[in-house]
Amino acid sequence: MHKIITAFIELIKAILEWTKTNSDGIMASIVAAFILAIIVRFIQYIKNKPKEINELLKHENFNDINWIEELDKSLEIKDTMRRNFPEYSDYLLIQYGSSVEANNKLPQDYDFIVLMLGIPKEERRYLHNKGTTGSDEVSSKDSIYQVDIVYRDYLSFLYAASSGMPYENSVIATGKLLKGHKGYFQWLKNITQNHLYDRDFLIRRFEDKISAEKQEFQKCLFENLKFKHEKYYVIRAGYYYITSLLQLNHIKKFDKVVFQNDVVGL
Structure with a gap:
């Protein structure tokens, strides 16, 4: 055991001596490795970066x-x-x-x-x-x-x-x-x-939809006036509400049976 400890101490001394003798070369190697790592990371970033x-x-x-x-x-x-x-x-x-x-x-x-x-x-x-x-x-x-x-x-x-x-x-x-x-x-x-869509069924669906959208519009308007929330949400809610009203007006003019093309046209 004593021989092993002595050999280990001698090895440490030898490494320290070599480090002192070659300190400039070691420092240059560390700097070069650091620069190379930066270059590799930059190339990977450019390669993986999402295109515009x-x-x-x-x-x-x-x-x-x-x-x-x-x-x-x-x-x-x-x-x-x-x-x-x-x-x-x-x-x-x-x-x-x-x-x-x-x-x-x-x-x-x-x-x-x-x-x-x-x-x-x-x-x-x-x-x-x-x-x-x-x-x-x-x-x-x-x-x-x-x-x-x-x-x-x-x-x-x-x-x-x-x-x-x-x-x-x-x-x-x-x-x-x-x-x-x-x-x-x-x-x-x-x-x-x-x-094949039933016109009266669509009318009932839109009436329910419009009721919910009206409440959302009023809520966003209230929050904007009272709490200064963004006007974007007022405009967005109002857009959906008004659009549904216009669409409902068109649906009421449809025939009894409605096809997908009629619905898409809205």
């Missing part, structure tokens, strides 16, 4: 799987779901609106919806459409493009579409699946395009 959203949206080859993955990364969908909706395990990424089917009557913007798949606790079905990536905007403030994204529980979306709600049916009719299981999206198309 505008650069992706101007991409011409929309069938390129790499383009879809880059878009998915730029929209920060996985991070948003992990942060806000951890109970959902998968999702469909759908593009819809005027960016899919050009319409001169509508402004050119980019609309996406994420239909979340999973079984949330206590059967609570989530809907989220106040922002997109943790900030209020996806694109930069200097962007000329408008990007909007909604997070929605798949089943709640299906129920609303089956009830004849215009927004959900328009997404299904005009939307394009970018990422996710094709079977889920095809099921939405199949189950809704063959539906």
